[in-house]
Amino acid sequence: MHKSLQERDQEHIWHPFTAQTLTPPPLPVKSAKGSILTLEDGSEIIDAIASWWVNIHGHGNEELAEVIKNQALSLDHIIFAGFTHEPAIKFTEKLQPLLPGKLNRFFFSDNGSTATEVALKMAIQYYWNKGDNKRKKVIAFEGAYHGDTFGALSMAARTPFSAPFDDYLFDVEYLPFPTEENKDAVIALMQTYCSSEEACAFIFEPLVQGASGMRMYSAELLDQFIGIAQSYGTLCIADEVMTGFFRTGRLFATHHLKNNAPDIMCCSKALTAGILPMGLTICSEEVYSAYLVDDMMKTFFHGHSFTGNPITCAVALKSLEMLMSETRQRQIKWLCHQQDQFHEKIKELPYFKNVRRTGTILAFEYDNENETSYFNSIRNELYQWALSNNILLRPLGNTLYILSNYTITEVELDKVHHLIYDLGSLGLKKCIEQSKSLLV
Numbered sequence: 252m253h254k255s256l257q258e259r260d261q262e263h264i265w266h267p268f269t270a271q272t273l274t275p276p277p278l279p280v281k282s283a284k285g286s287i288l289t290l291e292d293g294s295e296i297i298d299a300i301a302s303w304w305v306n307i308h309g310h311g312n313e314e315l316a317e318v319i320k321n322q323a324l325s326l327d328h329i330i331f332a333g334f335t336h337e338p339a340i341k342f343t344e345k346l347q348p349l350l351p352g353k354l355n356r357f358f359f360s361d362n363g364s365t366a367t368e369v370a371l372k373m374a375i376q377y378y379w380n381k382g383d384n385k386r387k388k389v390i391a392f393e394g395a396y397h398g399d400t401f402g403a404l405s406m407a408a409r410t411p412f413s414a415p416f417d418d419y420l421f422d423v424e425y426l427p428f429p430t431e432e433n434k435d436a437v438i439a440l441m442q443t444y445c446s447s448e449e450a451c452a453f454i455f456e457p458l459v460q461g462a463s464g465m466r467m468y469s470a471e472l473l474d475q476f477i478g479i480a481q482s483y484g485t486l487c488i489a490d491e492v493m494t495g496f497f498r499t500g501r502l503f504a505t506h507h508l509k510n511n512a513p514d515i516m517c518c519s520k521a522l523t524a525g526i527l528p529m530g531l532t533i534c535s536e537e538v539y540s541a542y543l544v545d546d547m548m549k550t551f552f553h554g555h556s557f558t559g560n561p562i563t564c565a566v567a568l569k570s571l572e573m574l575m576s577e578t579r580q581r582q583i584k585w586l587c588h589q590q591d592q593f594h595e596k597i598k599e600l601p602y603f604k605n606v607r608r609t610g611t612i613l614a615f616e617y618d619n620e621n622e623t624s625y626f627n628s629i630r631n632e633l634y635q636w637a638l639s640n641n642i643l644l645r646p647l648g649n650t651l652y653i654l655s656n657y658t659i660t661e662v663e664l665d666k667v668h669h670l671i672y673d674l675g676s677l678g679l680k681k682c683i684e685q686s687k688s689l690l691v
Contacts, residue, residue: 255279255291256281257276257277257278279291282311284309284311286655286659288643295641296638296643297643299642299643299659299667300643300652301656304461306526307524307570308657310656312524314573322562326338327561328561328562331554331559336564338564349502350503351513351516352513353536354533355533357531357532360530360555361558362519363493363517364397365555367490367492368398369517369532370517371403371488374514377486377538380541389421389450389453391426391453392426392427392429393428394428394463395455396463397456401416426476428460428468429469430468441476445480448484450480450483451486452486453477455488455489457499458494459499461493461494462647463625465614467607478510481514486515487511489505489513489515495520496518496521497611499610514538516534518533519531521570524566525656527560529564582657583657586657586659589664590611594613600675601675602618602676602678613654614652614653615650616650617651617674630646632679636679653671655667
């Protein structure tokens with residue numbers, strides 16, 4: 252008996268961030284090209300979230316596919332301890348001059364959580380290697396998300412995501428999410444935390460907190476926080492896993508800062524154009540220098556089987572070259588402009604609140620009179636309604652956002668904007684009724 256992909260999936264696969272008994276079966280995707288996902292039944296869906304914020308050049312990019320093929324035939328993998336290879340070297344040579352501040356040492360891993368985990372360990376051991384045993388605290392923002400491994404979970408907000416593990420996580424000094432209203436109090440608290448000289452690191456998602464609802468804050472405030480931290484010797488870790496590679500309109504969100512730069516930066520997601528898994532933790536020469544000692548016990552004992560994989564490095568290099576091309580830069584500027592114009596168009600709609608934009612990211616809350624939360628009950632209704640209209644949005648509770656690839660066409664983006672405009676004008680109930688009437 253022939254079984255569909257959906258049926259076969261249900262027999263063995265455990266999907267991430269999915270309530271196993273409360274969620275409809277996953278949609279089976281047969282192929283993808285550009286911004287279009289083609290399902291098993293032939294229907295097409297516009298991917299308006301870049302498949303979890305990773306895809307930047309569109310699905311099925313032939314140039315990147317060719318790079319993968321050629322590199323796999325030349326050198327597919329090699330242990331990265333005691334060996335090196337050209338794709339890793341060329342990629343770091345290409346990216347380093349484009350980085351903020353004095354970042355110049357690259358440590359490869361395999362995902363965003365690991366990139367932040369590596370950054371945390373780098374910062375802790377930096378002081379341990381220097382004989383400073385006082386600095387054992389980490390500073391982070393309330394609402395932060397830095398990944399799902401234990402160190403990353405510890406540095407993030409305590410939420411239902413972490414509840415089963417809270418007793419195993421280390422304590423963090425939290426700063427309230429900074430706004431224009433509370434900035435003076437948050438700056439004063441930052442001063443208090445850092446002046447004790449007990450903090451080894453301050454970690455942050457620059458300008459946009461992704462998973463907590465695309466919450467946005469100013470570069471000017473972040474600049475001040477970093478300045479305070481560094482004045483007391485606290486290392487600053489920029490988690491650019493989501494914000495990197497022009498999501499905020501600049502190559503990295505920390506490029507928006509005028510006076511300061513991070514000591515350590517974490518990258519993933521768009522790093523390899525959303526095709527292959529890779530993490531990157533980049534530090535300054537000052538951080539790296541703490542490991543340049545003739546003492547085996549001060550080695551950074553961290554690594555992964557697929558650290559510095561040649562295929563992922565080759566893809567990352569090609570993706571960066573494509574990203575910096577005139578064509579892609581023109582598309583990014585166009586997308587920023589389109590999102591800005593649409594922001595102005597929907598900011599006063601009756602069913603939306605807190606409409607905001609940074610670079611290519613547009614976000615807003617659907618106002619169903621409940622608290623803004625990841626667990627807002629309206630989330631599943633919004634998700635299914637968008638899918639019924641052949642558009643993939645993945646609401647964070649009642650927060651919706653558009654975070655597409657950079658090659659989305661004008662026609663595709665107009666369809667997404669039109670659907671969202673209807674939602675803000677009419678409300679979800681009328682939109683669902685409207686969709687049903689079209690099926691009759």
